[in-house]
Amino acid sequence: MITYPTPTAIASSPIQEQIQVAMQAVESAMHEAVNSEVQVLRDASRHILGAGGKRIRPRILMLTYLALGGTDMTYAAAPAAAVELMHTASVVHDDINDHGVLRRGRPSVNAIWGRTFALLTGDFLFTAVYQLMAPYRDLNKLxxxxxxALVEGETLQADAVKNNIFTREVYARIIALKTAALFQAAGEIGARLAHATEEQAEALSQYSYNVGLAFQIIDDILDITGDESKLGKTAGIDLQQGRGFGAVKDDKNGAAPDDPIESIKRKILKGNRLQEARDQAAALVDMAIAMLDVLPENEAKNELVQIARLVVDRDY
Amino acid sequence: MITYPTPTAIASSPIQEQIQVAMQAVESAMHEAVNSEVQVLRDASRHILGAGGKRIRPRILMLTYLALGGTDMTYAAAPAAAVELMHTASVVHDDINDHGVLRRGRPSVNAIWGRTFALLTGDFLFTAVYQLMAPYRDLNKLxxxxxxALVEGETLQADAVKNNIFTREVYARIIALKTAALFQAAGEIGARLAHATEEQAEALSQYSYNVGLAFQIIDDILDITGDESKLGKTAGIDLQQGRGFGAVKDDKNGAAPDDPIESIKRKILKGNRLQEARDQAAALVDMAIAMLDVLPENEAKNELVQIARLVVDRDY
Structure with a gap:
């Protein structure tokens, strides 16, 4: 099974060393950005950042930057940190709306500090994004x-849940807005920081957008197949047996999760659609990888290929 | 009684006509910025914007711009709209945390659309701020x-309420962060948009900061004296009689509002302190007006003097 590199494993080649340096610079930039004099904001922000996460958005930004010859890790790390903090802000606010008590294996900010401070911590992370990006001139537009788009996507999702209009078309629009747009910005910002040509910037924008769509589709599949374990079955077995998720749908009353979003994801991705969704994610990743042809051959480009493949070939 | 100019009253002199044009441009910029394709975000944003408000922050920005010879209203209107939307975002989130059901005489976003959509509408307004400002390069830093600062101030306030550490020093820090910092940005952005000298920009920054402090002090006094009417007394009579707010403090159990922030403001501003606070606000306004000496003599400068005076001489 392919997993994301861990710090102990990655210092094995020049590019892995560069990535390690890059991602360390991103962590530093994030921690510095949330170093508020207001203790609860600092503590809550550090709590959610300290819980980790895949850091896939800043990783894509740093890699598109490296792939186009960028060398100033500190310069690129601040926008990469901003992208991750934007995602983190939305996660903190999500947990208020969804009453989430666990996030990245830790109690959510909401669960520890309560709704008021979770709301303010999310707001604070938004403003930290803004502060980090302020010196980067026109990249702010991206x-x-x-x-x-992220907030619009979250809102469409909440609206779709409330009004029960969760069609596949609505789902496609939601994931484009709430996930793919931020991935897209990450890839394009990394490219533009490295003075990409318009063609390269556009291609890396498309690469990241498609990786983002695939990432969210797989995330939603994992959410659902993860729930299956509650039914005493493992997702892997169901998938190996070709039953996909369809086997579960009729057990709805017996074992459906009480989260309406989960239940709706089940509807969208039920039956053959689970495999269709996997196929779609795989196709998106293939398209993404094809976009990388604009890049010179180098290790960072290979890493971008690898990340795209990992997005569809992961179990967490 | 002096009141804020109304559209029908202000077209009486060239500067009033300019201000009317300027503030109309700000309204247009705000409405365009919230014109999301996601209906609930558009509706909720328009609802809160349509409820009006004093628009004092964007007015200060437009006036510092005009006072320094700025002429492109559309160019200055976008940052002014951003400043007002930043304030509006915080208001929408405030109403979630304080369970506010009325805002500017209308039901709050929270009351109409519920907590989830109010949270997302506030987030959306933040991102609208960001989009409006993105083309303005280094002004983003301000x-x-x-x-x-605004979010830190709101957080300090929530923290002070929770931990009952609402001293005058904490109060001073809160209003500096949650209110004065945004006023300050408004004045300085207007100045810099008009290519102010460093001395002018700094002076207008200080002007706006002090006006912001005074504005918040008076706002808190009005909040409290407004409550007095519930006790069957009018604030004006109490103040004329030199009793200030001290007369109320012993009636706390009988008629105290259930909002902890209101109750705490009462503690801070009780007794002689109400008059002290009024005096302090008046002194801040005097200092603010003195800062305007850096400006050439013109009608916009006179309007800045007038706004500062209105801040302490108002009843709403």
Missing amino acids: LARAAT | LARAAT
Whole structure:
């Protein structure tokens, strides 16, 4: 099974060393950005950042930067940190709306500090994004657009749940807005920081957008197949047996999760659609990888290929 | 009684006509910025914007711009709209945390659309701020810093309420962060948009900061004296009689509002302190007006003097 590299494993080649340096710079930038004098904001922000996460968005940004010859890790790390903090802000606010008590294996900010401080911590992370990006002039336009898209996507999702209009078309629109737009900004910002040509910037924008769509589709599949374990079955077995998720749908009353979003994801991705969704994610990743042809051959490009493949070939 | 100019009253002199044009441009910029394709975000944003408000922050920005010879209203209107939307975002989130059901005489976003959509509408307004400001390069630094300060101030306030550490020093720090910082950004952004000298920009920054402090002090006094009417007394009579707010403090159990923030403001501003606070606000306004000496003599400068005076001489 392919897993994301861990710090102890990655210092094995020059590119892995570069990535390690890059991602360490991102962590430093994030921690510095949330170093508020207001203790609860600092503590709550550090709590959610300290819980880790895949850091896939800043990793893509740093890799598109490296792949185009960028060398100033500190310069690129601040926008990469901003992208991750934008995602983190939305996660903190999500946990308020969804009453989430666990996040990344830790109690959510909401669970520890309560709703008021979780709301303010999310707001604070938004403003930290803004502060980090402020010196980056026109690149602000890219992240601002993605930030609006993210909130619009979250809102469409909440609206779809409330009004029970969760069609596949609505689902496609939601994931484009709430996930793919921020991935897209990450890839394009990394490219533009490294003075990409318009063609390269556009291609890396498309690469990241498609990786983002695939990432969210797989995330939703994992959410659902993860729930299956509650039914005493493992997802892997169901999938190996070709039953996909369809086997579960009729057990709805017996074992459906009480989260309406989960239940709706089940409807969207039921039956053959689970395999269709996997196929779609795989196709998106293939398209993404094809976009990388604009890049010179180098190790960072290979890493971008690898990340895209990992997105569909992961179990967490 | 002096009141804020109304559209029908202000077209009486060239500067009033300019201000009317300027503030209309701000309204247009705000409405365009919230014109999301996601209906609930558009509706909720328009609802809160349509409820009006004093628009004092964008007015200060437009006036510092005009006072320094700025002429492109559309160019200055977008940052002014961003400043007002930043304030509006915080208001929408405030109403979630305080369970506010009325805002500017209308039901709050929270009351109409519920907590989830109010949270997302506030987030959306933040991102609209970001989008409006993105083309304004280094001015983003000013608004980003103010945005962080605003959230820090709101957090300190919530923390002070929770832990009952609402001293005058804490109060001073809260109003500096949650209110004065955004006023300050407004004045300085207007100045810099008009290519102010460093001395002018700094002076207008200080002007706006002090006006912001005075504005918040008076706002808190009005909140409290407004409550007095519930006790069957009018604030004006109490103040004329020199009793200030001290007369109320012993009636606490009988008629105290259930909002902990209101109750705490009462503690801070009780007794002689009400008059002290009024005096302090008046002194801040005097200092603010003195800062305007850096400006050439013109009608916009006179309007800035007038706004500062209105801040302490108002009843709403």
